[in-house]
Amino acid sequence: MSKTTRAAVPNDDGPSPRSCDLAPLPVDHERLRRAVREILIAVGEDPDREGLLDTPDRVARMYAEIFAGLHTDPAIYLQKTFTQKHDEMVLVKDIEFSSMCEHHLLPFSGKAHIAYLPNGQIVGLSKLARVVDAVACRPQVQERMTENIADLVMTHLKARGVGVVIEASHSCMTIRGVRKPAAMTITSSMRGGFLDNPATRAEMMALVFGK
Numbered sequence: 001m002s003k004t005t006r007a008a009v010p011n012d013d014g015p016s017p018r019s020c021d022l023a024p025l026p027v028d029h030e031r032l033r034r035a036v037r038e039i040l041i042a043v044g045e046d047p048d049r050e051g052l053l054d055t056p057d058r059v060a061r062m063y064a065e066i067f068a069g070l071h072t073d074p075a076i077y078l079q080k081t082f083t084q085k086h087d088e089m090v091l092v093k094d095i096e097f098s099s100m101c102e103h104h105l106l107p108f109s110g111k112a113h114i115a116y117l118p119n120g121q122i123v124g125l126s127k128l129a130r131v132v133d134a135v136a137c138r139p140q141v142q143e144r145m146t147e148n149i150a151d152l153v154m155t156h157l158k159a160r161g162v163g164v165v166i167e168a169s170h171s172c173m174t175i176r177g178v179r180k181p182a183a184m185t186i187t188s189s190m191r192g193g194f195l196d197n198p199a200t201r202a203e204m205m206a207l208v209f210g211k
């Protein structure tokens with residue numbers, strides 16, 4: 001393992017963002033409210049009973065929050081880079097996120113790990129966490145999320161390589177359907193040096209999953 005590898009949690013500009021720590025998206029609140037009311041009626045509930053009176057409003061506000069990434073370009077977080085001679089791997093691990101499975105509109109949540117091999121340019125560590133947020137806060141599938149993050153970092157940092165690993169629990173698998181509460185889904189996307197060099201990839205995996 002390289003001595004100059006650094007594994008870090010994002011901390012360079014304040015606490016790491018929790019999921020969807022973005023300005024709420026302007027949504028068609030009234031339309032959402034009507035739709036939620038319709039769902040309640042369709043499943044045989046009485047949307048006018050006391051406990052459900054404010055639910056359509058509440059859900060509409062919640063959707064504005066959890067889909068706030070939909071009109072955020074994650075690339076904006078990778079615009080400001082710093083010149084730094086650092087040839088070895090940079091890894092930010094355990095970036096917590098929550099997203100919404102686009103097939104069931106149920107949450108999935110877990111951790112993202114992002115490693116890259118700089119090419120003379122580095123980015124603030126917390127910016128990688130913000131990229132995860134912007135990509136996560138929209139209707140999503142884990143596979144696409146993993147690919148997107150890898151491509152964003154590769155393109156905008158002009159990195160020599162990028163490795164992204166995401167591990168998540170999907171509530172569409174845990175609370176319904178096959179009901180496997182302990183199942184974790186792990187996806188990875190490797191680019192450049194992480195794809196071509198098994199040792200680099202192994203080093204990342206050891207740092208992410210090693211005890």
Ligand SMILES: [Zn+2]
Nearest residue numbers: 101103104172
């Ligand atoms: Zn699903």
